[in-house]
Amino acid sequence: MAEASTGVSGGRLRFILSEMKPRGRWLTPFNVISIPVIIVGLVILWFRFTQGLGSVTNLSQAFPWGFWIGFDVVTGVAFAGGAYVITFVVYVMKEEKYRPIVRVTVLNGFLAYLFYAGALVLDLGRPWHIVNPIIGNSFGYNSVLFLVAWHFLLYMIAEAIEFSPAVAEWLGARKARRLLHAMTLAAVIFGITLSMLHQSGLGALFLLAKAKIHPLWYTEFIPILFFVSSIFAGLSMIIFEGTISEKVLKEYLGDKAGGHDNLVFGLAKGAAIAMFVYYFFKLLVFLHEGHWSELDTPWGWWFLVEVLGLVLLPCILYAFGARHRSLGIIKVAAVLTLIGIVVNRLNISVIAFNWQAPVHYIPSWQEIVVTLMIIFLEIWVFRWVVTRMPVYPGTNNRPAPAIDSD
Amino acid sequence: MDRRNFLKTAGVACAAATGARSARAQEHDTDPEEFVGVLVDTTRCIGCRSCEIGCALAHNLPVPDVQDDGALEAVRTTSETSWTVVNRFETDSGEVFVKKQCMHCWQPACTAACLTNAMAKTARGPVTWDGDKCMGCRFCMVSCPFDIPKFEYDEWNPRIQKCNLCNERLERGEKPACVASCPTDALMFGTKRELMEIARTRIYAHPERYVHQIYGEFEAGGTGWLYLSAVPFEQIGFRTDLGVTPYPEYTRDFLYAVPVVFFGMPALLYGLNLLAARTEAVRGAPNGAEHVPSPENPSTSE
Ligand code: SF4
Ligand code: SF4
Numbered sequence: 001m002a003e004a005s006t007g008v009s010g011g012r013l014r015f016i017l018s019e020m021k022p023r024g025r026w027l028t029p030f031n032v033i034s035i036p037v038i039i040v041g042l043v044i045l046w047f048r049f050t051q052g053l054g055s056v057t058n059l060s061q062a063f064p065w066g067f068w069i070g071f072d073v074v075t076g077v078a079f080a081g082g083a084y085v086i087t088f089v090v091y092v093m094k095e096e097k098y099r100p101i102v103r104v105t106v107l108n109g110f111l112a113y114l115f116y117a118g119a120l121v122l123d124l125g126r127p128w129h130i131v132n133p134i135i136g137n138s139f140g141y142n143s144v145l146f147l148v149a150w151h152f153l154l155y156m157i158a159e160a161i162e163f164s165p166a167v168a169e170w171l172g173a174r175k176a177r178r179l180l181h182a183m184t185l186a187a188v189i190f191g192i193t194l195s196m197l198h199q200s201g202l203g204a205l206f207l208l209a210k211a212k213i214h215p216l217w218y219t220e221f222i223p224i225l226f227f228v229s230s231i232f233a234g235l236s237m238i239i240f241e242g243t244i245s246e247k248v249l250k251e252y253l254g255d256k257a258g259g260h261d262n263l264v265f266g267l268a269k270g271a272a273i274a275m276f277v278y279y280f281f282k283l284l285v286f287l288h289e290g291h292w293s294e295l296d297t298p299w300g301w302w303f304l305v306e307v308l309g310l311v312l313l314p315c316i317l318y319a320f321g322a323r324h325r326s327l328g329i330i331k332v333a334a335v336l337t338l339i340g341i342v343v344n345r346l347n348i349s350v351i352a353f354n355w356q357a358p359v360h361y362i363p364s365w366q367e368i369v370v371t372l373m374i375i376f377l378e379i380w381v382f383r384w385v386v387t388r389m390p391v392y393p394g395t396n397n398r399p400a401p402a403i404d405s406d
Numbered sequence: 407m408d409r410r411n412f413l414k415t416a417g418v419a420c421a422a423a424t425g426a427r428s429a430r431a432q433e434h435d436t437d438p439e440e441f442v443g444v445l446v447d448t449t450r451c452i453g454c455r456s457c458e459i460g461c462a463l464a465h466n467l468p469v470p471d472v473q474d475d476g477a478l479e480a481v482r483t484t485s486e487t488s489w490t491v492v493n494r495f496e497t498d499s500g501e502v503f504v505k506k507q508c509m510h511c512w513q514p515a516c517t518a519a520c521l522t523n524a525m526a527k528t529a530r531g532p533v534t535w536d537g538d539k540c541m542g543c544r545f546c547m548v549s550c551p552f553d554i555p556k557f558e559y560d561e562w563n564p565r566i567q568k569c570n571l572c573n574e575r576l577e578r579g580e581k582p583a584c585v586a587s588c589p590t591d592a593l594m595f596g597t598k599r600e601l602m603e604i605a606r607t608r609i610y611a612h613p614e615r616y617v618h619q620i621y622g623e624f625e626a627g628g629t630g631w632l633y634l635s636a637v638p639f640e641q642i643g644f645r646t647d648l649g650v651t652p653y654p655e656y657t658r659d660f661l662y663a664v665p666v667v668f669f670g671m672p673a674l675l676y677g678l679n680l681l682a683a684r685t686e687a688v689r690g691a692p693n694g695a696e697h698v699p700s701p702e703n704p705s706t707s708e
Contacts, residue, residue, distance in 0.1 A: 054559025061485065061556050064544035092675050094682040125542020125557060125564040132522045132539050144657050145545050146521035147664060185679065193671040197664055204660040208515050208549035211648055223660050353548075 012171060019388050030248075034376035041373025044366045045122065053125065056366040062354050063361035068123040070349035072371055074202055075342050076116025077152075078226070081234030083109025083159060084195035085270075091188040098263060100393040103166055104245075105238055107382065107391055110159040115378040117152050122370065144204045151198035158191035170389040200227040206348050214352035216294050216303045219285045222348065228281065229341060232274040235267050236314075236337040243331055249386065261327060268322040268330045271337065275315035282307055299355065306347065310340025441512065441531030442576070443622075443630030444585055445601040446505055447608070448642065449615060450592035453478065453492055453503035460587030461490045461507075464572060481643060484508075486556040489569040490584060497637040504642045505584070505593070508533060508554045508569035509622060510630030515653035516546035516555055525555075525566070531598075531630050532571035540566060551626050551648050571630070601632055608634060627652025 048056045059066045086105045089095045121127045133146050134153065140146045161183055168177035203226030210218060219225070242264070294300050314336035321329035350361060385391060455472040462469040468487050470477065478494040483506070485491075490507035510533050516525045517533060524540035527533050535555075542564055546555045558564035572582035580586070585595040594601065602623065609616045621633040626648045633639070640646050 050562050052558065052560045052562055052564060057559075059559060061483065061547070062553070064547035064557060088675075092679045092682065094679070094686055120543075123543075125544065126537075126540055127542070129522065129539065129541035132541060140521040140523045142654065142657075142661065143519055143521040143545075144660065145519065145543065147661070149521060189672045189675045189679075192675060193668060196671060197667055200660070201664075204657055205545065205548075207656040207660065208519055208545075208653060210653075210656055211551040211645065212548075220656070220659070 015171070023387065030379070034380070037369060037376055038373050041370045044370055048122065048366075048370075053123070056364065056370075058361055058364040058367070060359075060361060062357045062359075063350070065123075065349055065353070066361055067350065067363035067367045067371060068119055070346045071342065072116045072119040072374060073123075074349050075345040076112055076119070077199065077202060078230045078233040078341050078345060079237045079338070080109045080112035080116070081195065081199060081230035082238040083162075083234065084192045085231055085234045086238065087162060087188040088192050089270075091185055092192070097266065101238065101242070101263060103163065103391045104241075104386065106159055106162045107166075107385060108237070108241060109234075110156065110163055111378050111382055111385075113152060113156050113159065115374050115381075117156075119371075119374050144201055144207070148198050148201040148205065151194045151201060155191055155194040155198065158187045158194060161187040162191065166389045166391060195230075196227060199230040200224060202226055203348075209353065212354050213348060214294075214299055214355045215289065215291050216286075216299060217348050217352045219289060221281070221285050225278065225281065225285070228274060228278045229344065232271040232278065232337060233341040235271040235274070236334040236341075239264055239267055239271075239330060239334040240338060243334075245386075261325075264327060264330060265322050265325060268318045268333065271333070272315055272318035272322060275311060275318065275337070279307070279311050279315055282311070299352065302347075302351075306340060306343050310336055310343055314340065440597050440599070441510075441630055442571070442596065443510060443531060443598045443601055443632060444571075444582065445594040445596070445605055445632045445634070447592050447594070447634045448502055448504050449634065449636050450590050451492070451503040451505065452590055452592075453494060453501075454589065455492050456587045456589055457505055457584035457593065458488065458490055458492060460583040461569070462488065464575065464583035465489060465570075482506075484554060484556060484568070486558045486565075486567040489567065493643060495642045497641045499636050502635070502637060502642050504633075504644075506643070507584075507631070508571070509552050509626075510569075510571050511626055511653070512628040512630070513652035513654050515549040515551055515626070518654040518657065519545040519549040521545070528573060530573075530576060532573040532576065533568075533630075534570045534573050535566050535568065537565055542566075549653065551645070551653065598628075598630060598632070605632055605634055624650040626650070627655075 044056050053059055057066060057068070083106045086098055086102055090098050090102050121130065124130060133140060133149055161180065164180040165177050165184070168174075168180055200223035203222040203224075206213060206218075206222055207220065295304070314333040317329050317333035317336065321327070321333055354360075455470065455477075458470050459472060461467070467489065470488065478492075481493045481495075482488075482491045490505060492503050492505050495502045495504060510527075510531060514525070514527055514533050517523075517527050519525070520540075521543065522539040522541055524536045524538075525533065525546050526536065542557070544555075544557055544566075546566065547553075547557060554568050556567045558567065572580070572584075575582060581595045585593040594604065596604075602620065605620045609618055609620075616634055616636060617638055619635075619639065621635070621639050621644055622629040622631055627650065633644070635642060638646075
């Protein structure tokens with residue numbers, strides 16, 4: 001890092017500036033959709049910061065947390081779980097087979113934290129006090145949220161270190177790369193530990209909402225369920241994201257972004273196992289809590305949709321797809337799993353929260369536009385990085401080819 | 407900076423990451439027996455809403471028009487402009503008025519939730535909010551089992567609004583404004599110990615007049631505000647399903663597990679890593695020892 005930042009010579013600075021320039025065609029379908037959304041999102045945020053959260057969100061006294069927390073932060077972080085799973089497999093267990101997807105997964109994870117967990121700032125009423133729990137003028141040690149905030153921060157640093165060799169290569173900073181590369185294992189081990197803690201910590205937040213969450217979802221084991229589900233959420237995201245970038249970046253990457261079918265079967269098998277453990281655990285929790293009578297209510301049906309339709313079914317599909325080497329089935333399983341994670345996280349944070357309230361919260365269109373804006377911004381940065389830095393194996397980003405189909 | 411403070415600060419880096427619960431010491435600095443609170447005898451309340459006026463005047467909030475009886479038609483909650491409200495309930499034994507405000511829990515959910523200590527239990531008992539610390543995350547609202555903290559959604563610089571038991575008046579040796587403005591002694595201020603004695607005495611003296619329960623004695627681990635009633639509490643808007651566990655208990659196991667994982671996990675991972683490296687070596691290392699695999703020269707081609 002030292003060399004990269006202090007030793008920036010004029011030449012390197014010019015290089016960075018030249019890399020900043022957009023490449024390829026401007027009028028791509030993605031740009032045409034994302035640019036207006038981002039502009040509208042910025043306007044919405046202007047209202048949000050001048051006239052209060054109430055001016056653009058449907059949040060209320062009974063529903064203090066809505067879509068921005070439930071989807072952007074709580075779900076987004078679960079989706080980003082792939083980074084710690086893959087770094088565990090490759091760096092700790094030395095399964096070299098998965099090495100080709102390490103960088104793109106870590107990059108995805110890092111950007112997800114930066115943007116989705118970063119979206120938390122938009123939701124804070126007094127964001128200028130966000131430094132309070134960090135600089136130490138007021139530590140709420142015994143708050144789970146305090147831990148989660150710290151772990152987010154530390155984990156982002158760990159992921160930045162894990163990804164930094166790619167940045168060093170991009171800048172041609174050899175010495176820095178060696179140094180950063182040497183730090184990788186430590187960063188990975190630290191990162192996995194932090195991930196376990198904050199993935200489960202996000203669940204632990206809701207332990208305090210005992211009086212408000214529907215009994216089918218409230219259990220003292222929420223932290224463990226959140227942790228286990230983040231494993232297959234992350235794996236499914238890798239599969240899903242791989243499918244998309246294979247298509248979208250094809251012209252640029254050739255078959256390098258894809259062409260890892262064997263990896264996908266391995267990931268699918270891992271996801272199937274994690275999901276089975278999760279499903280089994282959910283079942284135990286249900287038997288332990290014994291809310292049989294709740295099952296035959298609309299809430300019960302919804303619960304069954306989540307657990308049977310969006311956990312057990314994709315779990316079986318994954319297992320089937322891995323065994324019969326069917327990419328199509330695995331892709332379906334990945335999509336179902338991702339939907340299941342969204343449903344589960346939203347159930348706990350928003351939908352089954354204050355379930356007895358006479359008027360239930362539904363996100364406003366502005367909340368959704370801002371969420372889309374964040375997703376699009378993340379994709380912009382992701383696209384910028386993968387077309388410049390050595391993220392996918394075998395791509396050397398100079399001279400830069402044009403990309404246009406994204 | 408005194409020694410104790412220094413040690414506290416020094417422990418911060420560690421505690422921050424591991425969640426060591428050193429802050430608990432703070433709870434033991436005062437004898438919890440001597441926290442103050444208020445006893446509400448709902449059989450004495452006439453629904454005049456003087457307490458609402460007293461509260462609004464004491465805290466610069468909009469003063470309610472108590473002549474307007476319409477306000478009692480529907481059950482109200484506290485709001486960002488009213489820290490306390492009086493509600494009317496039709497019950498088996500007629501009309502009952504119940505004042506609602508922050509319960510000033512013994513071990514509050516809101517303070518356990520707050521990551522900045524903006525929400526804090528003072529040594530005397532009031533649970534107060536500090537705008538210089540709060541970052542507006544609203545976790546206190548999510549956690550509070552009584553749904554008390556309210557948020558100013560229409561402000562660019564929003565505050566959390568809730569009863570502070572007139573902490574500023576208590577410091578001057580005065581009673582809370584609502585207690586001072588109650589014309590019927592329905593509200594009584596004192597330490598919880600005294601108030602519990604009075605409440606029990608009333609029940610013993612008039613067992614036919616009260617249900618034999620003091621709401622707040624144990625609810626959610628015990629609260630500073632205590633209620634007496636002639637009718638079962640669920641008929642007058644109280645949740646009776648909250649249990650007696652203090653709210654911080656619900657996250658205690660998790661917080662205790664954090665340091666274990668934080669220190670144990672890296673050791674475990676490192677051990678696994680060494681093991682994996684050995685196995686690879688024994689297997690005859692398909693990737694030569696010299697070879698440092700990296701994305702640009704992936705070690706295995708699939
Ligand atoms: S009633 Fe709610 S706001 Fe008041 S002290 Fe208890 S948890 Fe905190
Ligand atoms: S909104 Fe403020 S007082 Fe409430 S938990 Fe967050 S930081 Fe603490």
